[in-house]
Amino acid sequence: MAKEIERVGIAVAFFSAIPAIPLNVGAYRVILGKAVPYVLGDPHLTPDHERALRRQQVLLGLQSLCTAVTTPTLLEVQAA
Amino acid sequence: MATKLRVVHYLNQFFGGIGGEDKADARPAVKAGPVGPGVLLQKCLGDGAEVVATVICGDSYLSEHIDEALAEVSKLIAAQRPDVVVAGPAFAAGRYGVACGAVCKSVREQLKLPAVTAMFPENPGVDLYRRHAYILPAGNTAIDMAGVMARLAPFALKLGRGEAVGPADLEGYLPTGMRRNEFGARSGAERMVEMLLDRLHQRPFMSEVQLPHYDQVNPAAALSGLENATIALVTTSGVVPQGNPDRIESWRATKWLKYPIGHLQEMSAAEWTCVHGGYDNGYIRLDPQRAVPLDIMRELEREGKVGRVLPYLYTTVGNVQPIERARRFGREMASALKQDGVTAVLFTAT
Numbered sequence: 001m002a003k004e005i006e007r008v009g010i011a012v013a014f015f016s017a018i019p020a021i022p023l024n025v026g027a028y029r030v031i032l033g034k035a036v037p038y039v040l041g042d043p044h045l046t047p048d049h050e051r052a053l054r055r056q057q058v059l060l061g062l063q064s065l066c067t068a069v070t071t072p073t074l075l076e077v078q079a080a
Numbered sequence: 081m082a083t084k085l086r087v088v089h090y091l092n093q094f095f096g097g098i099g100g101e102d103k104a105d106a107r108p109a110v111k112a113g114p115v116g117p118g119v120l121l122q123k124c125l126g127d128g129a130e131v132v133a134t135v136i137c138g139d140s141y142l143s144e145h146i147d148e149a150l151a152e153v154s155k156l157i158a159a160q161r162p163d164v165v166v167a168g169p170a171f172a173a174g175r176y177g178v179a180c181g182a183v184c185k186s187v188r189e190q191l192k193l194p195a196v197t198a199m200f201p202e203n204p205g206v207d208l209y210r211r212h213a214y215i216l217p218a219g220n221t222a223i224d225m226a227g228v229m230a231r232l233a234p235f236a237l238k239l240g241r242g243e244a245v246g247p248a249d250l251e252g253y254l255p256t257g258m259r260r261n262e263f264g265a266r267s268g269a270e271r272m273v274e275m276l277l278d279r280l281h282q283r284p285f286m287s288e289v290q291l292p293h294y295d296q297v298n299p300a301a302a303l304s305g306l307e308n309a310t311i312a313l314v315t316t317s318g319v320v321p322q323g324n325p326d327r328i329e330s331w332r333a334t335k336w337l338k339y340p341i342g343h344l345q346e347m348s349a350a351e352w353t354c355v356h357g358g359y360d361n362g363y364i365r366l367d368p369q370r371a372v373p374l375d376i377m378r379e380l381e382r383e384g385k386v387g388r389v390l391p392y393l394y395t396t397v398g399n400v401q402p403i404e405r406a407r408r409f410g411r412e413m414a415s416a417l418k419q420d421g422v423t424a425v426l427f428t429a430t
Contacts, residue, residue, distance in 0.1 A: 001316065001398075002427045003297045004410025010417055011300040011424045012314075018143045018178065021204045022429070028299040036104070036140050036175065038363040038370040039317070039428050050367075051375065058376045058426065062311075062386065065424045068302040 002027050013061030015039050023072040029064035031057060032076040053077065085129035085240035088160045089118040090153070090167040090183045092176045096136030101360035104175075106138030108152040110160075117225055121166060124233030129240060133160045139175035140359075142182070150186045157183075158191055164240035169198035169228045170205060172220045172400045174358070181209025188213065194239035196253075198228045202403050206254060214245070215254045220400065259289075300424075309423040312390040314413065316398025317364060317371035317430040318356025319347070330357030331399040336409045338416070342391025346375045358399035359430055371428050390422055398429060 002012045003026055014022045017033035033039035034053070041054040056077045064075055093103040095116045114122045114131035122131045135156045142149040157165060165187045167180035177199040184195035189212075198216035199205055206215055216235060218228040231252060238245065248255040264271070271288070278285040303309055320328055326337050341347070347368035354361040354368065364371045372393060380386040394413055398406075417425065 001396075001406050001410035001413060002314075002425075002429075003295075004407060005314070005414045005417060005425055005427070006300050007297045008414040008418055009300045010414065010422055011303060012427050013425070015426070015428045017140075017430070018175065020143075020146075020178070020208060021174070024208050025204075026295070026297055033428070035144055036430055037101075037360045039430060040373050041367070041370045043363050043366070043370070054369065054373055055376045055379070058373050058380070061426050062306055062380075065309075065311075066303045066306065069299050 011065045013064050015057065015061060019074050023074060026072065028069045028072055029061070029067075030072065030074045031061045031064065032074060033057070084127070085125075085163040085237065086132045086161060087121075087125065087129045087236060087240065088157050088162040088165050089114060089121060089131050089134045090157075090165060090180065091116060091118070091134055091136050092170075092173070092179060093136060093138040096134065098136060098138075104138045104140035104360065106136070107141055108135060108137040108149060108156055110135050110156045117169075117222075117229065120225065120229045121233060124229045125237065126233075128237050129163075132162065137179065139173070139179055142179040143175045146182060150182055153183055154186050154190050157187060157193075162193060164236050165193060165195040166232060166236050167195065167197035169216075169218045169225070169232065170200075170203060171218055171222060171224065172200040172203055174204050174400075177203035177205025178208060179205075181205040181213055181215065184213030184215075185209055194242075196232060196235050196239055198232050201254060210254055211256050211258065214239070214256075216252060217254055303424055306386050307384065309387045310390055310421055311377065311386055311388070312392070312394060312417055312420065312422040312425045313341075313372050313374065313377065313428075314394040314417075314425050315371050315428045316356075316396055316401070317428055318354050318361065318397040318399070319352055319364065319368050319371050319393070319395050320355055322351055322353050324353065324355050328355055328395075328397055330355050330397060332405075333397040333399070333401065334405075336394065336396035336413060338392040338394055340391060341374060341389075341393045344374060345378050347372050356397045356399050356430060364430075371430065373426070373428075377426075387423075390417075390420055392420065 014027040041050040093106045115134040170177040180197040187195040196214040198218040352368040354364040377389045
């Protein structure tokens with residue numbers, strides 16, 4: 001689905017906990033999700049820490065939208 | 081009399097009888113003998129082979145920690161000294177198909193043992209691993225279990241005995257995309273003329289070379305900045321308003337929808353739920369922002385870091401979505417997003 005959106009020139013930042021799949025199928029801006037049942041955030045953290053993690057992931061996604069890419073690229077939040 | 085082949089069977093947490101989605105993070109473990117569908121596998125193998133052990137691993141654990149998990153799984157398999165490894169069948173389960181493909185690849189490359197698995201041809205595991213493992217086609221669901229095992233067992237025996245494996249269409253596995261040269265009875269010129277005559281007379285013919293269909297999309301240009309951007313939130317995680325008013329299905333969804341979010345500062349559990357049937361959606365039900373990050377986007381809007389968030393959530397359930405339908409949804413979404421003046425998309429998948 002994301003490829004069809006990319007095809008019309010709308011950049012897509014794709015969040016997935018199994019990045020091998022979108023990278024293989026042809027998504028270009030892929031951000032590593034935390035886990036399949038909680039892609040953005042982490043229920044094992046306190047609410048504040050979880051929101052902070054989600055914010056970092058979202059910022060990575062937004063950053064990727066402003067970055068030119070030519071091959072499928074994976075971005076991950078670096079552990080502090 | 082030939083010695084009985086030793087078979088190790090790889091299963092996920094569900095078929096291994098450990099649990100459902102709640103146990104998708106189960107670490108690799110081994111049980112003696114056949115488990116669950118392994119019993120049917122043993123029956124189909126007959127006296128030629130024995131399922132000496134079953135290695136079970138949670139689908140999420142394997143796909144999220146692939147290197148460590150494969151190392152642990154390989155170790156457990158190697159300890160059983162098998163002649164061949166059978167994984168799955170995974171049917172349409174995406175993480176399971178990826179796991180089965182990965183296990184087979186690892187067994188072949190690290191342990192130098194033959195391996196075979198089976199899954200629905202559209203399972204993402206097929207595209208990822210078809211070059212690295214023998215994958216037999218299977219139906220969508222476990223309704224096809226008996227049919228698949230009846231084909232998996234003889235294939236496993238063949239591999240275990242070291243017999244030569246012929247071309248995909250004769251042996252019944254999904255084409256790997258690799259070609260092997262052989263001498264034929266007739267020359268290429270003769271076969272070509274015969275094929276041409278068949279085509280001219282509108283008779284059925286089979287191309288000797290299947291041209292691959294590369295559907296590559298060019299990456300969309302990067303944005304020069306976000307301050308004036310309209311960002312849309314799109315998801316296949318199955319987040320929908322409480323009550324699922326439009327009855328989106330939990331698998332093989334027949335529709336995608338737009339729901340207004342312009343008036344919201346966050347996605348609350350009171351107003352939203354999750355109907356995706358392919359993973360444990362409990363965490364997202366407790367906090368839908370784990371799939372649709374509206375809280376963060378509103379923060380960023382207030383801080384001026386993002387122009388605006390599109391006041392509509394684009395959502396559907398991605399579970400076992402037939403590829404052609406997914407493409408159609410994608411084209412429809414793309415057209416609607418363009419009409420909505422969207423600059424870029426944050427897309428969350430599960």
